[in-house]
Amino acid sequence: MDSILFYLFALVMIAFGFGVVMNRNPVTSAMCLVGCFLGVAALFIMLDAFFIGVVQIAVYAGAVIVLFVFILMLLDIAGEKRREFPIHAIAIGLIVAVIVGGQIAMVAGSLDDVGGKFPPIDKAAAVEARVERGNNPDSTINTILTDPKKPSYPDVHIIGEALFTRYPLHLQIVAVLLTVGAVGVVVLSKKRLE
Amino acid sequence: MDLFTFLSSSVMVLVVFTIVLTLVPISVYLERRVSAVIQDRLGPNRVGLPLTLFGAKKDFHLFGLFQPAADGIKLFLKEDHTPAHVNKFYFILAPALVMVPALLSAAVIPFGSTMDMPFFEGRQVQLAVANVDIGPLLIFAIASLTVYGIVIAGWASNSRYPFLGGVRSSAQMISYEICLGLSIIPVLLYFGDLNLGRIADQQSRDGWLLLPIAFGGDGPVVDWRTLLLLPTLLIAFIIFTVSLFAETNRAPFDLPECETELVSGYHTEYSSMKFALFFMGEYAAMVVGSALIVTLFFGGWALPFGLDNLIRDPATGAFPWWASLMHMGVFLTKVIGFIVFFIWVRWTVPRFRYDQLMKLGWVVFFELALANILLAAILIAIFG
Amino acid sequence: MTLEHYLIAAGILFCTGLFGMIVRRNILVIFMCLELILASATLTLVAFSRFRLTSGLPDIDAQMLVFFVITVAAAEVAVGLAIIVSLYRSTQSVHMEDLHTLKG
Numbered sequence: 001m002d003s004i005l006f007y008l009f010a011l012v013m014i015a016f017g018f019g020v021v022m023n024r025n026p027v028t029s030a031m032c033l034v035g036c037f038l039g040v041a042a043l044f045i046m047l048d049a050f051f052i053g054v055v056q057i058a059v060y061a062g063a064v065i066v067l068f069v070f071i072l073m074l075l076d077i078a079g080e081k082r083r084e085f086p087i088h089a090i091a092i093g094l095i096v097a098v099i100v101g102g103q104i105a106m107v108a109g110s111l112d113d114v115g116g117k118f119p120p121i122d123k124a125a126a127v128e129a130r131v132e133r134g135n136n137p138d139s140t141i142n143t144i145l146t147d148p149k150k151p152s153y154p155d156v157h158i159i160g161e162a163l164f165t166r167y168p169l170h171l172q173i174v175a176v177l178l179t180v181g182a183v184g185v186v187v188l189s190k191k192r193l194e
Numbered sequence: 195m196d197l198f199t200f201l202s203s204s205v206m207v208l209v210v211f212t213i214v215l216t217l218v219p220i221s222v223y224l225e226r227r228v229s230a231v232i233q234d235r236l237g238p239n240r241v242g243l244p245l246t247l248f249g250a251k252k253d254f255h256l257f258g259l260f261q262p263a264a265d266g267i268k269l270f271l272k273e274d275h276t277p278a279h280v281n282k283f284y285f286i287l288a289p290a291l292v293m294v295p296a297l298l299s300a301a302v303i304p305f306g307s308t309m310d311m312p313f314f315e316g317r318q319v320q321l322a323v324a325n326v327d328i329g330p331l332l333i334f335a336i337a338s339l340t341v342y343g344i345v346i347a348g349w350a351s352n353s354r355y356p357f358l359g360g361v362r363s364s365a366q367m368i369s370y371e372i373c374l375g376l377s378i379i380p381v382l383l384y385f386g387d388l389n390l391g392r393i394a395d396q397q398s399r400d401g402w403l404l405l406p407i408a409f410g411g412d413g414p415v416v417d418w419r420t421l422l423l424l425p426t427l428l429i430a431f432i433i434f435t436v437s438l439f440a441e442t443n444r445a446p447f448d449l450p451e452c453e454t455e456l457v458s459g460y461h462t463e464y465s466s467m468k469f470a471l472f473f474m475g476e477y478a479a480m481v482v483g484s485a486l487i488v489t490l491f492f493g494g495w496a497l498p499f500g501l502d503n504l505i506r507d508p509a510t511g512a513f514p515w516w517a518s519l520m521h522m523g524v525f526l527t528k529v530i531g532f533i534v535f536f537i538w539v540r541w542t543v544p545r546f547r548y549d550q551l552m553k554l555g556w557v558v559f560f561e562l563a564l565a566n567i568l569l570a571a572i573l574i575a576i577f578g
Numbered sequence: 579m580t581l582e583h584y585l586i587a588a589g590i591l592f593c594t595g596l597f598g599m600i601v602r603r604n605i606l607v608i609f610m611c612l613e614l615i616l617a618s619a620t621l622t623l624v625a626f627s628r629f630r631l632t633s634g635l636p637d638i639d640a641q642m643l644v645f646f647v648i649t650v651a652a653a654e655v656a657v658g659l660a661i662i663v664s665l666y667r668s669t670q671s672v673h674m675e676d677l678h679t680l681k682g
Binding site for chain 3: 043052090182185
């Protein structure tokens, strides 16, 4: 079951990825990008990263590519189809992609110490380790982890805990970055700089 | 996954599809009748079983309840015209892109309580397709894909009015998604959970979020901690509801299809069943939105005042099958009540201007939602 | 499913994106290929996080990195698209061949 789903979503992801590259019409490319990201998000969810998967859909498919489509529509680039794919670029692109792909395959093939089967999540060991680190045994995450009725593990809670206990500075830096980005976009898209 | 889980999930998929797709014509019917009441006229009350055709004395009207069926048949029989100047592929794809996300996001809504199966001893079934731990986030993520249908419809129609409608709607939906997401953070902080099933369950024990009075539980009748938070939750509710109006392109924020300026916006070029899919997609989004509001703020399937505590099985927390079916009825009643509210607002409030809409979203709601999060977080940190 | 499966899938996606960046001439499409490459990198990170359990749970640090990557990528796309729009305003084109002002 799992392997069928993996091949299905990987195929969706890669086929739409090819669609992005191969299509003349940029709007089709953007829609293929949506399909590709949905495949990536499905793979994330298969890897038990529910929060990251949903954020991938909400941020990329829901906001970033809408921006792409918005710009494509406003600039009306879709009508412009005059240029062919240059042969020498295709040759160089193929060579580079094959070399890099071969390297990735070699690295991935040599990872036998990490690889192996899908390791099951061990919730009892997790609670033990957390309590050992000084975490309150009755905290929300620990009670969810020890609850036998819940099959999945609370990844949103754990990400939230990590974000606000171990990475608060990083979070604030990213927030500042986003603000600066928003201001920068407004300045850039003004017609004339006074 | 054993056979029982597989079968019960499949049945739930069917049930949820049927419920949402039945609520769509019901809301169309309500839209016509409620607008008629508001405008002091009768509305469609004739369509029924045409018994006079078969020799009976009188037709069977039943308040015109068959009007949606007549609408559907009319739309089916109309000519499905595809103009020559459109981009065919996207023109046909766009209506589906509006309808599918609306139906998909219904998957995580809990339509009823956890049910003790009557014929399978010891088995319990959640009356939701997917009882995931990221419910509201998943709904927002999937609902944000609706915008593609509208944008692509506007672009593929290759004419001016649909294009303007598509551009307007993409800007509007992206803007209000932010308010929508920020506004419910106080609610999620209060529950400390993103699982809609558990959120509804907690409200069945402690009373609805906006009506925190519970008899029959183990706690006090009124929880003072919730009372203290009630103002922030109320602000969250108001922002969420108004943003949902904008997100589903309902009046008073139906600028993408504003007929006085844009003919009928992004679906100007559409006819027959393709138009009907846009129409149904809008109503399905409204149904799912109402269901989300009900689940978060009005207890989901729970009876008011914690009355569920009297029939709950204290050991497992599950309900007998008849109580679960009753909960489903309670939930649907609340959802229909909210749909009537949506309709009521549509026929009462005049349409906003586009700059007013954007100002409301970015200048008022965005800041208000952020301040509300801060206030709720401080209150919970001190008294929680 | 083993880790290698996920790594190979991510690798193919990476190569697709790289190929697109070299071949395509439309800046917007090149930008999209960049997003493909980022997505493949995040897929690798999440796969490593799931397959390398730390005390029974997936390694959450990798997922935090993915979270920050997604956030930064959103800002990057917004700024990049604004630059492309102002570029289009001055040259009326988004094709690489037309953007040779610095070539002399």
